[in-house]
Amino acid sequence: MYTLNELQQIINNKINSLNIGGEPRGLFEPIEYVLSIGGKRIRPALCLLGYQLFSSEKLSDEIIHPAIGLEIFHNFTLLHDDVMDKADMRRNMPTVHKKWDENTAILSGDAMMIKAYQFITKCPAPVLGEVMDTFNELALGVCEGQQYDMDFENRNDVSVDEYIEMIRLKTSVLIAGSLKIGAIIGGASPKDKELLYDFGEKIGIAFQLQDDFLDVYGDSEAFGKKIGGDIVNNKKTFLLLTALRKAEGRQKDNLYNWLSVTGNDEEKIKAIRKIYNELNIPQDSETLMNNYFNSALKALDQISGDDSVKNDLKHFAINLIKRAR
């Protein structure tokens, strides 16, 4: 049994040793570039943990390749999202549409999604249908989440429930699906597969709520990115949506005034943070996050899998949540 850290390393080494590309170079070079930049390889490592929960067989390509397929898919979504968001940088490196151009980003992204399918297809034949159904559903879910996210930018009536559903689709279903695909290949029972999916879904939502919180209250260095971006962009996170719901009278006017401010970032961040504090938004965020966190652990607890792997998943969850808060 490998720990999460070891599995991340195994995936990373495997990706670096793979020959993903070929000709034409214009199509495959951007794919190799994106995969070489790294990232934490969380999703494939979770897939392998999901497998280890139910199987003590050694890690063959029948599980490692599908896990890598999930990482390729994740990076494909980042590639196309960066085009849509016009993001210039990702992981401190220029994005594909900046380094090459937009057409390259579109087409290499398409090829990358197909590559993801090629890797996932290498799972054992008896579970291929179930793995494909699970993957197709999560892949479509991620697109739906991205669409909701873009839709929300132009809407003024987004509810907290809609926001949670958006982050569930955009962030959680890939985490939950990665765990589940590992469990399917590992031979889990239907009940355990659903419990593990449930764990992943809840942890993913808790993670995103934490991420939103840290974007306002985090330590820039520990968080690894600039603080306040969501406030500057009026991003409709749980924090803002809850503040809009709770604020009344002069406070509400004050909040709306600050939302209309542009080009005065530092003051805007301070002012909106102050409003959040007055409205107890940090506590609301923590409460909701803890609810998801606890219900994730409850699901995990009911799984009848290997105890040391369960413990590893539990610590993964704890580490996700306690980041810099």
Next chain:
Amino acid sequence: MYTLNELQQIINNKINSLNIGGEPRGLFEPIEYVLSIGGKRIRPALCLLGYQLFSSEKLSDEIIHPAIGLEIFHNFTLLHDDVMDKADMRRNMPTVHKKWDENTAILSGDAMMIKAYQFITKCPAPVLGEVMDTFNELALGVCEGQQYDMDFENRNDVSVDEYIEMIRLKTSVLIAGSLKIGAIIGGASPKDKELLYDFGEKIGIAFQLQDDFLDVYGDSEAFGKKIGGDIVNNKKTFLLLTALRKAEGRQKDNLYNWLSVTGNDEEKIKAIRKIYNELNIPQDSETLMNNYFNSALKALDQISGDDSVKNDLKHFAINLIKRAR
């Protein structure tokens, strides 16, 4: 057994009766739009013909859904190609990035590819692995072909062989793969599957060579689009590449001069057509096309499948080639 025409109709009715979409509407409306505009449904109909070659079972969803998946995939490639080519119209209707915007075209295209996989996955479980491998390979091939096509725009040393390889990937592998996937689901022998793939690949190349020829020599009305577009855009087709190879001395200078002309379309088309005629390019094109056509029919001939279906495929091939020449 249904004829090609009947199968096209069956596919069309099925697509119109399907509920592809769902929420969010911003993601699925463009997909429904693209699929509703139509097209000839050639690829899924060929998939069903490939099936009928080897199976007399009735057409269940286990074959119709994969066939529809191929049509969805084809339309996805058109959607993203139109973004990359900045094409405003397709089948006399505004393209998705014109009717909506570019982000919508990118994301709905992504979702469309996943939808294609969902439909293809509905093939019978025992052949799922083989169908997936075949589909993944053709899907990647189409991307490679599109990349070569874009690369060729910026290269001055494209050979005829490279051009043929480009159209094989961009056009043929989807036709060949559609036939083969039908044959796989129909229970064909390995040899028959390869022969049918070979038939499709050769017919696809012959079709594209014919298409290039008609773009210069066709009757605008019968061809269904404006004549001379490839000449105006200096598109490196078989005709231009062969002319560049054959022309010498003053004729070569003359050809290069006309290639540098912009904004004088009618005269440019006439002049380059005249050079093609002097160099016997139409005959070269016909000879090569006939070679591919004949070797396609030779492959078809060796297939041990239903004779009436073979005859239908033969007439499909003849009709493709004799269009307006």
